[in-house]
Amino acid sequence: MGQVDLTTHDTWQSALAELPAAPDIHLELSELTFIDTHGTLILVEATNQSAEGRRVVLHNPPVTLVRILELFWPSLPTIEVDRA
Numbered sequence: 001m002g003q004v005d006l007t008t009h010d011t012w013q014s015a016l017a018e019l020p021a022a023p024d025i026h027l028e029l030s031e032l033t034f035i036d037t038h039g040t041l042i043l044v045e046a047t048n049q050s051a052e053g054r055r056v057v058l059h060n061p062p063v064t065l066v067r068i069l070e071l072f073w074p075s076l077p078t079i080e081v082d083r084a
Helices: 009-017 037-048 063-072
Strands: 002-004 024-028 032-035 055-059 079-082
Touching (some): 009 037
16 A cells, blocks of 8 residues: 555545445555555544444554544544554
């Protein structure tokens, strides 16, 4: 996957729009090396637009994503970070 930045925001947004309508979504992000704040906002907006009670579990996200979530959305119920 590489990076989510200014050059890939549209692709990232399109990919998130294609997520299935399941109660729990698991995203393996070990190949994501970087995501900027706007890319994280796109993720947050995509999860907030999903069905009530749905959550997205992020597996092996990059440190930048975890830090941005902790800083701007510290108690977001729709996203869970699995750092295993």
